[in-house]
Amino acid sequence: MENKRVVILGAGESGVGAAKLAKKQGFDVFVSDFGAIAPAYKTSLTDLQIPFEENQHTTDLILNAVEVIKSPGIPDKAFIIQAINELNIPVISEIEFAKRYTNAKTICITGSNGKSTTTMLTYYILKNAGINVGLAGNIGQSFAAQVAEKEYDWYVLEISSFMLDNMYDFKADIAVLLNITPDHLDRYDYKLENYALSKMRIAQNQTANDAFIYCADDAETLKMLERLKVAAKKYPFSIHKKVEMGAYIENQTIYINTNLNQEFTMSINDLALQGKHNIYNSMASGIVAKVLELRNESIRESMGNFKNIEHRLEFVAKISDVTYINDSKATNINSTWYALESVNTDIVLIMGGVDKGNDYTMLKDLVKSKVKAIICLGKDNKRIHEAFEEDVEVIVNTFSAAEAVQVAYHLAKKGSTVLLSPACASFDLFKNYEDRGNQFKAAVKEL
Structure with a gap:
């Protein structure tokens, strides 16, 4: 497929990886990212002499592709994907x-x-x-x-x-x-x-x-x-x-x-x-x-x-007989259900963030029986308040990991667990769930 044009949308780990492979296979490669490209990925593309653009999608440079490889994060509703689909250009994943x-x-x-x-x-x-x-x-x-x-x-x-x-x-x-x-x-x-x-x-x-x-x-x-x-x-x-x-x-x-x-x-x-x-x-x-x-x-x-991965029910510290657990990777209801199910003490639950259309009813029984307080960590926590105000005596709003940990420290009783298990995405206050987990851990270590 010598010199056939392949366009890659998204210049994160998967996009830059696809660009490397496409270049090696002799394609004419172009990378386009609607947001900013991280410096390390820019360097990789420059070193490979692969042309790219950031903070925009230039249709003239994209719609002449024989195939488009798209980052999993780009929804089909995105204007550029709709434009590509109208021309019947195949869109595939990096995998x-x-x-x-x-x-x-x-x-x-x-x-x-x-x-x-x-x-x-x-x-x-x-x-x-x-x-x-x-x-x-x-x-x-x-x-x-x-x-x-x-x-x-x-x-x-x-x-x-x-x-x-x-x-x-x-x-x-x-x-x-x-x-x-x-x-x-x-x-x-x-x-x-x-x-x-x-x-x-x-x-x-x-x-x-x-x-x-x-x-x-x-x-x-x-x-x-x-x-x-x-x-x-x-x-x-x-x-x-x-x-x-x-x-x-x-x-x-x-x-x-x-x-x-x-x-x-x-x-x-x-x-x-x-x-x-x-x-x-x-x-x-x-x-x-x-x-x-x-x-x-x-x-x-x-x-x-085997040692489990970071940010998934990860033990952080035990301070004044209170255990702190980082489950920042719990970005949906079910993950949080698992986390609550696996903790056998009273819980101060830190949750919230970008709600993906969550139905909180499946958490109600576990929250009622185990959770003594909920600390919301996110810009809009209305739905969490509505879901649990009858089940939990204390629901507090916070806007940073440090603030959430300070509040938890004062609310947690001896023998209980402070659990960060958000049930939501992290993009309102953090770069990603790793950033959220790391800020939580740093705040616990400051106590």
Whole structure:
């Protein structure tokens, strides 16, 4: 495809990675970002002699492309995407583009919650077992950049619904769907069904030789499996019922069978990741490992000593007998539900931010039974007040992480937990959820 013009929209990690790979493959590449481009990415593009623009989209420079690779963050409603669609120029994701240029096999993990943890754990298990494996997608260095620069046999990819929406010929060798709960509904016409269909694209193009791993306890996933045919071999996991092929729990022990070799067993008390949601994540990763016929001892060792990712139920400090936990990565209701479920003390909950059409009713029971005070952290907290004013005595508004932590310090009683688990995006007061988590941790360390 010598000198054919490819335009990349968005110059973050995925966009710059795609630009690197496109340049290497001999395309005429142009990068356009409607916002400002971070200095490090500008330097990368300049060093590669790839032309780019920022703070604008110049249609004349974009609409002459044979293909457009778009950042997952750009919605289909954006004017530039509509203009591209009118001309029938194909729009694909960076993942779709990168897969064309590698023979590596892929393990693709999606779901509303637990993606990052499961992706990191799966990568850790494979790496420890001596597999030549890369980690990419929504996490770490971009897939395209790694395809351009490295040689791996396998990739573990964290895949969001936004990425899946622009993946067409891509096929996962092993697909993992953890759960489907309401998230990002603003991008899916506020219909859960549309979002669920997007998640199911993880199984598209799979054949009988591939594996599809899913949660048999997740109602929306089961609904979708009744509607859509999945050709791959199915491996369900459940904590409520026994399954023949896949993973289940009996007497506090995980059992995994994939028909390939001896059964895998491990006590849930020996898992590095504790809490119900993490048992699901560990089961999913364990099935992947067994499908790949890794040794039981190796899997057990990895699942027993894995360290969880930053900003996900991350212990920060214990001060005056009060525990501080950073769960800034909880940007939706379900993640916050998991966090509340996994804490066994009274809670001072710090939540709020950019509300993505949240329905707070599913949190009500847990808030009533565990939460003694809510500290709102965001510019507009009206909906949180409306949702919980009858369940919690104290609801306070704050406008910075430092202020939220100071208020929490005064409200928390001995033996309780201060939990930052926002259930909302962070863009009103912070750069991203990492920035929010880091500011929270810094404020706790100042106490």
